[in-house]
Amino acid sequence: MSSITDKITTILKGLFPESVSLHEPVFGGNEWDYVKQCLDTGWVSSAGKFVDRFEGQLAEFTGSEHVVATINGTAALHICLQLAGVQQDDEVLIPPLTFVATANAVKYCGGIPHFVDSNEKTLGVDPEKLESHLKEVAVIRSGVCVNKITERPIKALVVVHTFGHPVDLDPIVKICHYYKLKLVEDAAESLGSYYKGHHTGNWGILSALSFNGNKVITTGGGGAILTQDKKLAEQAKHLTTTAKVSHKWAYIHNCIAYNYRLPNINAALGCAQLEQLPQFLTEKRLLAKKYIKVFSGVEGVVSFIEPSYARSNYWMNVLLFDKECVNDLEITLKQTNDQGIMTRPAWNLLHTLPMFENCPRSGLETAESLATRLLNLPSSPILGMPYS
Amino acid sequence: MSSITDKITTILKGLFPESVSLHEPVFGGNEWDYVKQCLDTGWVSSAGKFVDRFEGQLAEFTGSEHVVATINGTAALHICLQLAGVQQDDEVLIPPLTFVATANAVKYCGGIPHFVDSNEKTLGVDPEKLESHLKEVAVIRSGVCVNKITERPIKALVVVHTFGHPVDLDPIVKICHYYKLKLVEDAAESLGSYYKGHHTGNWGILSALSFNGNKVITTGGGGAILTQDKKLAEQAKHLTTTAKVSHKWAYIHNCIAYNYRLPNINAALGCAQLEQLPQFLTEKRLLAKKYIKVFSGVEGVVSFIEPSYARSNYWMNVLLFDKECVNDLEITLKQTNDQGIMTRPAWNLLHTLPMFENCPRSGLETAESLATRLLNLPSSPILGMPYS
Numbered sequence: 001m002s003s004i005t006d007k008i009t010t011i012l013k014g015l016f017p018e019s020v021s022l023h024e025p026v027f028g029g030n031e032w033d034y035v036k037q038c039l040d041t042g043w044v045s046s047a048g049k050f051v052d053r054f055e056g057q058l059a060e061f062t063g064s065e066h067v068v069a070t071i072n073g074t075a076a077l078h079i080c081l082q083l084a085g086v087q088q089d090d091e092v093l094i095p096p097l098t099f100v101a102t103a104n105a106v107k108y109c110g111g112i113p114h115f116v117d118s119n120e121k122t123l124g125v126d127p128e129k130l131e132s133h134l135k136e137v138a139v140i141r142s143g144v145c146v147n148k149i150t151e152r153p154i155k156a157l158v159v160v161h162t163f164g165h166p167v168d169l170d171p172i173v174k175i176c177h178y179y180k181l182k183l184v185e186d187a188a189e190s191l192g193s194y195y196k197g198h199h200t201g202n203w204g205i206l207s208a209l210s211f212n213g214n215k216v217i218t219t220g221g222g223g224a225i226l227t228q229d230k231k232l233a234e235q236a237k238h239l240t241t242t243a244k245v246s247h248k249w250a251y252i253h254n255c256i257a258y259n260y261r262l263p264n265i266n267a268a269l270g271c272a273q274l275e276q277l278p279q280f281l282t283e284k285r286l287l288a289k290k291y292i293k294v295f296s297g298v299e300g301v302v303s304f305i306e307p308s309y310a311r312s313n314y315w316m317n318v319l320l321f322d323k324e325c326v327n328d329l330e331i332t333l334k335q336t337n338d339q340g341i342m343t344r345p346a347w348n349l350l351h352t353l354p355m356f357e358n359c360p361r362s363g364l365e366t367a368e369s370l371a372t373r374l375l376n377l378p379s380s381p382i383l384g385m386p387y388s
Numbered sequence: 389m390s391s392i393t394d395k396i397t398t399i400l401k402g403l404f405p406e407s408v409s410l411h412e413p414v415f416g417g418n419e420w421d422y423v424k425q426c427l428d429t430g431w432v433s434s435a436g437k438f439v440d441r442f443e444g445q446l447a448e449f450t451g452s453e454h455v456v457a458t459i460n461g462t463a464a465l466h467i468c469l470q471l472a473g474v475q476q477d478d479e480v481l482i483p484p485l486t487f488v489a490t491a492n493a494v495k496y497c498g499g500i501p502h503f504v505d506s507n508e509k510t511l512g513v514d515p516e517k518l519e520s521h522l523k524e525v526a527v528i529r530s531g532v533c534v535n536k537i538t539e540r541p542i543k544a545l546v547v548v549h550t551f552g553h554p555v556d557l558d559p560i561v562k563i564c565h566y567y568k569l570k571l572v573e574d575a576a577e578s579l580g581s582y583y584k585g586h587h588t589g590n591w592g593i594l595s596a597l598s599f600n601g602n603k604v605i606t607t608g609g610g611g612a613i614l615t616q617d618k619k620l621a622e623q624a625k626h627l628t629t630t631a632k633v634s635h636k637w638a639y640i641h642n643c644i645a646y647n648y649r650l651p652n653i654n655a656a657l658g659c660a661q662l663e664q665l666p667q668f669l670t671e672k673r674l675l676a677k678k679y680i681k682v683f684s685g686v687e688g689v690v691s692f693i694e695p696s697y698a699r700s701n702y703w704m705n706v707l708l709f710d711k712e713c714v715n716d717l718e719i720t721l722k723q724t725n726d727q728g729i730m731t732r733p734a735w736n737l738l739h740t741l742p743m744f745e746n747c748p749r750s751g752l753e754t755a756e757s758l759a760t761r762l763l764n765l766p767s768s769p770i771l772g773m774p775y776s
Contacts, residue, residue: 027427035423039415044608044657046601071459071609074647100630100641107644213434213651220432220651221459242488249721251735253488256495256743259462263601263608266651269432333637347639355644 004300004328005335008319008375011294012341016378019340023214023316024380027269029276034268046241048264050271055224057274058209062191062199064226066233069262069270070240073188073210073223077105079239079260080206080225081156083232084182086111090155091147091360093181095125096349097367098160102186103350103359106158114147114154115351115361118370122307123318124167125159126366131175133362138179145179150360156182161190161200163376164216164315165306169195169203184208187226191216192281192313201226206236211266216280216313216381217273219266280381281313287384288314291377300325301375317377326372333375344376392688392716393723396707396763399682400729404766407728411602411704412768415657417664422656434629436652438659443612445662446597450579450587452614454621457650457658458628461576461598464611465493467627467648468594469544471620472570474499478543479535479748481569483513484737485755486548490574491738491747494546502535502542503739503749506758510695511706512555513547514754519563521750526567533567538748544570549578549588551764552604552703553694557583557591572596575614579604580669580701589614594624604668604701604769605661607654668769669701675772676702679765688713689763705765714760721763732764 012020038044055067070076086092088110094102096115103113116133119126138145138154145154157176159167176183187193187201188210194200201207206229211222225236243257262270292303304318321329329345336343349371350356351364400408426432443455458464474480476498482490484503491501504521507514526533526542533542545564547555564571575581575589576598582588589595594617599610613624631645650658680691692706709717717733724731737759738744739752 024430025432027430027432031427032424035427036420039419039423042412042415044413044415044601044606046609072647099639100632101647104630104644104646213432218432220653221434221647221649242492244488248725249730249732251487251732253736253741254743256492258492259460259489259609261609263654265608265653265657269653337637342637344637344639348641353641355642 004298004325005332007298008301008332009335009339011298012336013339015290015294016341016383020342020378020383021380022342022344022376022378024382025213025218026276026280026380026382030272031269034272035265038265038268044263044265046261046263050264050267051262054267054270054274057271058224061274061277062201062226064202065228066226066230068225068233068236068240069267070223070225070260071262072221073208073212074101074105075240075258075260076208076210076223076225077101077186078108079236079258080184080208081105081109081111082239083206083235084156084184086155090153091150092155093130093157095160095367096351096364097123097162097346097370098186098350099188099347100350100353102158102160103356111155112152113350113356113359115359115364117362117364118367119168120366120370122167123162123165123304123370125157125172127168127171127175129362130172134175134179140180143180145181147360154181156184158184158186160186161193163318164189164193164313166190166193166195166200166310166312168307168309173203189215189315190313192277194311196309202228205229206232211270216284216315217270217277219262219270219273222262222266222270283381283384284314284379285384287379288317290384291317295319300328315379317379319375319377321373321375323369323373329373329375342378346371346374392686392713393720395686396689396720397723397727399686400724401727403678403682404729404771408730408766408771409768410730410732410764410766412770413601413606414664414668414770418660419657422660423653426653426656432651432653434649434651438652438655439650442655442658442662445659446612449662449665450589450614452590453616454614454618456613456621456624456628457655458611458613458648459650460609461596461600461611462489462493463628463646463648464596464598464613465489465574466496467624467646468572468596468613469493469497469499470627471594471623472544472572474543478541479538480543481518481545483548483755484739484752485511485550485734485758486574486738487576487735488738488741490546490548491744499543500540501738501744501747503747503752505750505752506755507556508754508758510555511550511553511692511758513545513560515556515559515563517750518560522563522567528568531568533569535748542569544572546572546574548574549581551706552577552581552701554578554581554583554588554698554700556695556697561591576611577603577703578701580665582699584697590616593617594620599658604672604703605658605665607650607658607661610650610654610658671769671772672702672767673772675767676705678772679705683707688716703767705767707763707765709761709763711757711761717761717763730766734759734762
């Protein structure tokens with residue numbers, strides 16, 4: 001038995017003598033009141049006041065001008081990419097260290113993921129590597145960025161604020177500007193995470209949030225699109241609501257669109273959850289602090305800490321194994337999960353999945369290294385409460 | 389003012405002195421209990437017992453071997469068509485008299501809607517017209533039905549049980565068999581409707597249900613896929629849950645797929661609603677009977693009655709205007725809606741919408757006639773209660 005594994009298991013068992021999940025929601029606020037209002041009034045579905053209210057609360061919290069609630073984060077990202085202009089055979093730069101939805105959303109638009117490497121300090125897209133890769137493969141022709149090797153347009157870059165940690169947005173925005181790339185933020189994991197004092201999701205022309213059951217707040221299933229652009233917001237609302245033209249009774253639709261609206265009952269849950277978000281964030285930071293402290297003495301692993309420019313939501317706490325200790329990771333996964341402590345490795349890198357293995361890519365050394373060294377720890381807000 | 393309009397308005401005002409919606413859900417059963425169980429246990433999202441239970445209840449009610457719950461009816465139909473083998477540039481036969489989702493789902497697969505005419509007695513696809521159209525345009529080449537004019541494969545037929553009234557399935561099944569077409573039933577509107585004693589949704593290789601807020605039962609937003617084929621059911625489950633390969637901790641996905649799972653909290657609502665479905669169906673039939681009686685004396689209109697072979701759920705009651713009285717329809721829509729009685733015309737026929745206007749089609753005389761003559765009446769189950 002690996003001594004690192006034993007140390008980690010002992011520490012986690014000390015913190016959590018009972019079995020513990022990776023991330024569980026807490027319904028300690030007005031959830032029941034709001035859901036009951038939906039049931040009592042009959043408004044559970046596509047019409048009802050909680051969708052508007054949830055969008056308003058999200059706009060206020062994130063500082064985004066416009067918010068469109070959607071059925072989930074995947075749907076939000078799909079619409080972000082469609083409105084960023086991604087079409088058949090366009091390439092979209094994305095990191096491989098992310099949930100599969102990031103690449104699937106590109107495919108829904110007919111696009112092709114083009115993988116770029118990650119940064120060890122942010123876990124997200126590395127601006128320096130991105131720039132040197134684009135220098136190598138990209139050329140601007142008639143105002144369009146083109147991959148010289150595949151001869152396909154490169155339309156957009158999706159950055160992911162991995163596990164809630166913001167990528168270094170300023171240099172990335174510059175690169176996108178130079179290379180005529182539309183920037184989309186996959187902020188599915190970063191509600192409550194700030195880059196240089198401002199909430200993530202406000203740098204891309206459009207950004208996607210997620211409220212899946214394992215996220216900082218949940219609506220059961222749900223997501224949202226953020227944008228500063230009124231016209232894009234209107235288009236997003238239109239595309240997510242079957243492109244129905246407003247009319248008192250007629251059913252007229254004017255383009256191919258989607259049934260991506262968030263039901264009112266799920267929005268009701270979201271309103272109640274958002275009210276508690278500041279508390280959840282406080283608890284999550286306390287938990288992160290606790291992890292940083294207890295693992296500081298364990299040789300061979302290091303707690304991942306938010307980048308210096310950021311205030312992260314620590315959605316999912318990360319323990320990074322030293323390169324020499326990667327063999328201990330699989331053993332640790334087995335031992336902790338066997339003992340009822342849910343831990344998880346990184347997602348299998350997307351460029352290694354069969355449907356994406358032939359997609360274009362830069363060197364992916366850092367992502368590949370991180371994927372073998374990364375362990376997610378139990379991260380529910382409730383675990384950060386002072387006496388939990 | 390049209391005298392037909394006045395007669396209809398007077399009759400409806402007599403039935404509904406207060407304002408009345410087109411279709412409202414009733415939450416009179418265990419909705420609160422089940423939703424509260426979700427909140428109390430924290431299981432609101434992708435895992436939880438209500439999804440399995442809802443699928444089981446649906447299988448029992450419909451007699452379908454396998455049921456896969458989805459996020460909505462559109463998502464269900466998308467997956468039905470993908471599993472029916474619809475690919476880029478395949479044609480799919482569909483009626484134009486349906487909600488836009490039927491055609492959108494074809495487009496999501498890269499397919500092309502090919503419109504076929506409706507039958508006056510069922511409001512759905514007319515088997516005789518379908519057959520004569522296929523005789524004219526279709527040929528079987530190497531076991532594949534091909535449109536001789538466009539040279540594209542015709543892969544499937546989607547029938548819609550319009551407003552809950554079953555199409556004549558037996559001859560349609562024969563035509564599909566002869567022309568090697570995969571039959572998919574868009575049963576979004578026909579939960580609780582039977583064809584020759586068996587529940588709709590059991591003739592297609594796959595069928596789609598919807599539980600949108602305006603349907604016979606609702607989950608807020610939700611849908612389901614029905615099939616008798618175990619392998620197709622497994623594929624449907626896989627494709628609707630991001631194609632995640634089962635593993636205790638690793639995140640591996642083996643094909644491009646979707647986040648179409650129904651959240652547990654919405655399934656909880658569905659379980660409670662399904663328990664009340666027999667009662668809703670009774671009330672809806674009483675309401676239909678009431679309408680048939682009160683409008684029997686009004687010259688110029690006729691209540692649409694279920695086909696002789698069918699027992700319909702009368703999801704949405706239909707008043708058909710005589711050809712000579714089509715001008716009265718728009719006036720009636722205005723007057724009834726102005727007076728707080730929600731009525732609705734047919735959907736604008738899909739082949740008239742800009743994104744589908746160049747799609748192939750047969751003659752569509754009956755659909756075009758029906759669309760100018762059809763008025764939907766308030767149809768909430770509660771309106772059929774004896775003393776409502």
